[in-house]
Amino acid sequence: MSNDGILSDPNLFSEALFEIMKSISSGMNELELYEFRYGLAELLPEGGWQTIRLERREQVEQRVNSRAFYDSIQIKPVLGDRIVLDAAIIQLSQMLFVGLVTGAYPPAWVAGHFYFDMRSFFFLHRTTYFTEKVLAHLGGEPYRRFARKQEALEPLHQVGYKAFREANAEVDGLFIQSVMKLIARRGTPILLALAGATAAGKTEIVERMGAAFKQAKRRTTSIELDNFFTDRDDREARGIDSQGKEALHFDLLTRALQDITQGKKIITPRYNFLDGSSSHDPDGRLKPGRVPVEVEPADIIFIEGNFPFLIDEIVHLIGIKVVYLTDDPIRLKRKWKRDIDYRKKYDLAYLRNRYFKDQFVMAQVAYIPQMEVCDMVVDTTGAALWTTPEIARQLDQA
Amino acid sequence: MDISPREFSKALFERIQAIEPAAQGLVLNEFCYALDDLHPEEGWDSIHPDTPEEVARTIRQRSFFEAVQVKRRENDRIVLDKSILHLTRMLFAGLVRGAYSAAWVKKLFYFDVRGFIFLPRTTYLTDAVVHHFGGKAFKSFEPRQNAFERVQDLGFRDFQEANAEIDGFFIEVVKKIISIQGTPILITLAGPSAAGKTEITERLIGSFEQLQKTTTTIEMDNFLFDRDLREDKPMGRETTHFNLFKQSLQDILQGKRITIPRYNFNTTSSSHDPQGRLKPGCSPLVIEPADIIFLEGNFPFHMDEIASLIGIKIVYLTDDPVRLKRKWKRDIDYRKKYDPTYFRNRYFKTQFLRADDIYLPLLEKADMLVDTTGAALWLTPAVAARLDGS
Numbered sequence: 001m002s003n004d005g006i007l008s009d010p011n012l013f014s015e016a017l018f019e020i021m022k023s024i025s026s027g028m029n030e031l032e033l034y035e036f037r038y039g040l041a042e043l044l045p046e047g048g049w050q051t052i053r054l055e056r057r058e059q060v061e062q063r064v065n066s067r068a069f070y071d072s073i074q075i076k077p078v079l080g081d082r083i084v085l086d087a088a089i090i091q092l093s094q095m096l097f098v099g100l101v102t103g104a105y106p107p108a109w110v111a112g113h114f115y116f117d118m119r120s121f122f123f124l125h126r127t128t129y130f131t132e133k134v135l136a137h138l139g140g141e142p143y144r145r146f147a148r149k150q151e152a153l154e155p156l157h158q159v160g161y162k163a164f165r166e167a168n169a170e171v172d173g174l175f176i177q178s179v180m181k182l183i184a185r186r187g188t189p190i191l192l193a194l195a196g197a198t199a200a201g202k203t204e205i206v207e208r209m210g211a212a213f214k215q216a217k218r219r220t221t222s223i224e225l226d227n228f229f230t231d232r233d234d235r236e237a238r239g240i241d242s243q244g245k246e247a248l249h250f251d252l253l254t255r256a257l258q259d260i261t262q263g264k265k266i267i268t269p270r271y272n273f274l275d276g277s278s279s280h281d282p283d284g285r286l287k288p289g290r291v292p293v294e295v296e297p298a299d300i301i302f303i304e305g306n307f308p309f310l311i312d313e314i315v316h317l318i319g320i321k322v323v324y325l326t327d328d329p330i331r332l333k334r335k336w337k338r339d340i341d342y343r344k345k346y347d348l349a350y351l352r353n354r355y356f357k358d359q360f361v362m363a364q365v366a367y368i369p370q371m372e373v374c375d376m377v378v379d380t381t382g383a384a385l386w387t388t389p390e391i392a393r394q395l396d397q398a
Numbered sequence: 399m400d401i402s403p404r405e406f407s408k409a410l411f412e413r414i415q416a417i418e419p420a421a422q423g424l425v426l427n428e429f430c431y432a433l434d435d436l437h438p439e440e441g442w443d444s445i446h447p448d449t450p451e452e453v454a455r456t457i458r459q460r461s462f463f464e465a466v467q468v469k470r471r472e473n474d475r476i477v478l479d480k481s482i483l484h485l486t487r488m489l490f491a492g493l494v495r496g497a498y499s500a501a502w503v504k505k506l507f508y509f510d511v512r513g514f515i516f517l518p519r520t521t522y523l524t525d526a527v528v529h530h531f532g533g534k535a536f537k538s539f540e541p542r543q544n545a546f547e548r549v550q551d552l553g554f555r556d557f558q559e560a561n562a563e564i565d566g567f568f569i570e571v572v573k574k575i576i577s578i579q580g581t582p583i584l585i586t587l588a589g590p591s592a593a594g595k596t597e598i599t600e601r602l603i604g605s606f607e608q609l610q611k612t613t614t615t616i617e618m619d620n621f622l623f624d625r626d627l628r629e630d631k632p633m634g635r636e637t638t639h640f641n642l643f644k645q646s647l648q649d650i651l652q653g654k655r656i657t658i659p660r661y662n663f664n665t666t667s668s669s670h671d672p673q674g675r676l677k678p679g680c681s682p683l684v685i686e687p688a689d690i691i692f693l694e695g696n697f698p699f700h701m702d703e704i705a706s707l708i709g710i711k712i713v714y715l716t717d718d719p720v721r722l723k724r725k726w727k728r729d730i731d732y733r734k735k736y737d738p739t740y741f742r743n744r745y746f747k748t749q750f751l752r753a754d755d756i757y758l759p760l761l762e763k764a765d766m767l768v769d770t771t772g773a774a775l776w777l778t779p780a781v782a783a784r785l786d787g788s
Contacts, residue, residue, distance in 0.1 A: 032554045038732040119731055157731065161425040204427075340738070341512055341550070342432040348734050 003102045007050040013101060014040055020100045024111045026155040027118040039121040042085070043093055052098045057109060060095070064113065064125040067364065073357040076350055083349040085122070089356050093122040115329045118157040119336045120352045127328055127363045129379075134371045142384035143178075143392050146170040150330060150381050158336040164201065168380045172205060175322075175378045175385055176212050181398040182320055182375075182391070188218070188299035189261050190319035193308035195370045197362055199334040200326040201380060206302055213300055221298035223260070225305030227268055228253045232276030245311045252284050257317045260301055268293045306366050309373060321374040323367060327381035328359050406442050406494055407433055413493040416500050418509040419547045432514045435478075436487060447492035450502055453485075457506065457518040460754060466747040469740055476739045478515070482746050486515045508719045511550045512726045513742045520718055520753045523769070527761045535774035536571075536782055539563040543720055543771045551731065552723040557594065564773045565598060569605050571766070571775065571785065575710055578784060581611065581689035582651050583709035588760050590752055592724040593716040594770060599692060606690050614688035616646070618695030620659055625666035632755065634701070642674050647707045653687045705763060713757065713764045717771035718749050 006012045018036045022028045028036070045051050055063070063069050073086045096114065099105030114123040149167040153159050165172075183190055192209075196202040206222065213220045228248040229235075240246045249269050256266045269280040270293045279290035286292055295301075309321045326334075332355055339345045346354075371377055377386040387395065401409070411429045415421045421429070438444050448456070456462050466479045489507065492498035507516040528534075542560040546552055558565075576583055587602075589595045603613050621638045622628065628637040639659050646656045659670040660683045669680035676682055693708070705711065716724075722745055729735045736744070761767060767776040777785070 030553055030555060032558075035554050035728065035732055038728060042734060121732070160423060161428050162423065165425075338428065338431060342428050342514070344432075344435060344738055347737070348730075 004050065006101060007098065008048055010044065010048065013049050016101050017097055020107060021116065024100075024107055025116040025118065027116075027157055029155060039118075042121065043090055043097070045094055049094075049098055049101075052094045054095055054099050054102075054104050057105065060092075061113060064092070067361070070357050070360045073353060075353040075357060077353075083347045083353075085349050086353045086356070089122060089353065096123050117329065117332050119340075120332070120355075122352070122356075124328065124332070124356055125360060127359060129325060129327075129363065129368060129371065131368060134368065134377075137372050137374075137388060138377060138386040139389040139392065142379070142382070143387045143395070144174055144385050146174075146383040148381070148383045150327075150383065153330055153333065156333060158341065159330060159333040160337050161204070164330075164334060165204065168201070168383075171378060171380060171383045171385055172208065175205070175376070176209055178376070178385065178387070178395055179209065179320060179322075180212070180216065181395055183218075183300065185394060185398055186319055189263055189297065189301060190299070191257060191261060191301050191303055191317060192320045192322065193303040193318045194322045194324055195306065195308050195367065195374070196324035197306075197326070197331060197367060198358075199331040199338065200324050201334075202304060202324055205324055205378070206304065209300075209302075218300055219296075219298040220300045220302065221295055222302035222304060223256070223268065223295060224293075225253075225303060225308055226273075227271045227293055229271045229278060230280075230282055231278050234282055245313065248311075249278065249280055249284055250311075250313075252280070254314060254317075256295075257314055260295065260297065261317060263297045265297050266295045268295060306362070307370070309370055310366065315373070320376070321370075323371050323374045323377045325367070325371075325377055325379045325381070330381055332359075401442070401494070403437065403442070409494045410490055413500055414509060417493075417504050418511060420511045420550050421509070423548070423550070424511070435514065436483065436490070438487060442487075442491055442494070445487050445491040447488045447495070447497045450498060453488070453498075454506060457485075457750075460751070463747050463750040466743055468743040468747060476737050476743075478739055479743045479746070482515055482743060489516050510719065510722050513722070513745075515742060515746065517718065517722070517746055517749065520749060522715055522717075522753065522757065522761065523772075524758065524761075527758070527767075530762050530764075530778065531767060531776040532779040532782065535769075535772075536777040537567060537775050539567070539773040541771065541773040543717075543773070546720055546723060549723060551726040552720065553727050554597070557720075557724060558597065561594070561770045561773075564768065564770060564775060565601065568598075568766075568768050568775055569602060571777075572602060572710065572712075573605065573609070574785060575781070576611075576690065579709055582653055582687065582691060583689070584647060584651065584691050584693060584707060585710045585712065586693045586708055587712045587714055588757070588764075589714035589716070590718075590721060590749075590757060592721040592728065593714050594724075595714055598714055598768075599694075603692075611690055612688040613690045613692065614685055615692045615694055616650075616658070616685060618643075618693055619663075620661045620683060622661045622668060623672055624668050627672060633695075639668070639670055639672075639674055642670070644703060644707075647704070650685065650687060650691055651707065655687055656685050657682045658685060659683070710766065711760075711764045712766045712768065713761050714768045715757070715770065720771055 006016055014037050015033060017040070018028070018031075018033055021036070069088070073088060075086070076083050077086055078084070096105060096110055100107060100110060110123070113126060115126055116123050147170075149170075153163060153167060156163070179192065194202055194206060210220045225248075228250075230247060230249055235247055238246075252269060256268050259266045269278050270291060271278050279287060279292050281287055303318065309315050309318055315321075335351065335355065340348065340351060375388055375391050379386060407430050408426065410433070411421070411424075411426055414429075462481065466481060468479070469476055470479065471477065489498060489503055493500065493503060503516070505519075507518055509516050540563070545560065546556070572585075587595055587599055606613050618633075621640075621643045622633070623637055623639070631637050642659060646658050650656050659668050660681065661668050669677060669682055671677055725741070725745065730738055730741060765778055765781045769776065
């Protein structure tokens, strides 16, 4: 059958595509053709597959690696009374589908640059977190690597806590041990900053570390960087984004970190995400009627947030800087289970648009830059603990 | 009783795991995420469970389900209907405080983990239905669908594999009846959404084709009047081209080609006026004669004038909890057809109303019931006798 014949017959097209997709995405194997067609229906071009124009591979690669492409993704485009998928996201997957069926795009090339998320039913770009610069900073190879048990999660359409925790048991265990060694060497109080993308598993690992420290008779507490945000209205009026120190009650933050590392109880602002207001005014004074957050002194103080060590002025106060990394496909499967199936937090199209966009943008502005300056990376998907050569030396001496 | 929200969640999680094996796949954190959505503003102490008798009475009342609002919005989002929310909260609170026993809850309700709500169980095999089918199943197999109790959503393949024995036996029985009754023959196969109608119909057609029999399908929706003329009345004599319908069935049973109205779902109008005349500019549907003619749709085939024309009246049934798990996978995960909360409201509501309006009356008139969840085939004594006599 010629390509023209296949492209103009949606049934033949979906049958051919289904066969190829099975070799690209192991999650496909549990589907029957008719289920595949249900998923595909949303991406069926109005004028048929023959209307899809293919770009050259180099063009595609260039596009999916450019910040402008992701900036242009709309996360809430509305058609009628429904949020729909962004047009560029649809177009990318349509192109890849047609290229796979006609043979213009080899499966290996597609699988090398993209992953297919079963629940989203579209392709997303693969992010390279371990850039050359990151690798150089972390001494070129991991401190320790285990069997990659997350591979067993690949055929799943969504991932729950149990399976995730079990897959990470070894690398998580070594990570906690290593942190304890470093703390024994450096003394307390100590600030431990943990950066990680949404659904990477930050909350769970912090809970486990908390339990481990408690067993060792150490007191722990945590500081949420988000609580230091200034009023949203004020930030928007001044045109600043939510990433730099300008967005924060920065003097209060610096003083709080200094005080708590000296064993003092601290009082921090409290940010209300619902109305975007801080308990403190722009000059750092508590607003009437508002309640700040009180943090008791502790031995180990966790700092959680997206950007805990991107602010140069406070980096020197942080004792241990960790990036907790889980690959994009696994995080997305966790979000389906957690944020959609359990929490029912987002519209389905909104989640997909937003993840497609944020995955790239956040890697570039937050996680890769922090990997370049951190002490340790826990790569749960690679089942590897990475450290700087200096930290590796300290761990080996202990 | 003063109990902290965390203690409440822990206690509830244990009770729910005992009631619903699929919840055993969760850890407490996940359970709490889902529970957050249902947390009462004034705490669990503000929930006062009705007595078990009151609850049992409520869920038998049609008006309770009719009042469910499927698309009410708050802050731009569709929200869970108030009475669904209240029922689940009451059951949660009653389970934790011991006002309801787990066994009682499990008998009257099932808990859908994806939906995170309790739904009343429907009894399809009522005394009247069991009596209609002569008191016992014609044949039963091992109920392999029991394994689905542990999953939160269900794909096509697992469903098909679990039903392999009962489906295979059902197809053989249908073939045998056709060989006894001869062709042309009309077959209706009714069943609730996601019971598996489409798949089993495809398999039936495949097996008839192997026997060199021709098949065709008549979509009963094509006989509907324009929506404006139906005023939301159920499908019946007043809302359909009834005479055309009856005549068409009689004709095709005599091996004639038939010309029938065409209903357009986009414009919600029929190609024919209420007097049965083709409207100018409209084209009817032409259906060629065939050996086996499937009538598709939920037309009330229990109406006597029609029932006498139909060779085999089948109800294909899958229990509500399993259908719901299939719909999560098919209609939400793959098709993304509905807002998940709209979907929960609607399933809760229609599960009861459709059973009451359509399936229970149909079951009392059907020749055959395929109960995929019970892995059993039920035949009326008359049909069973004809089969045994052959």
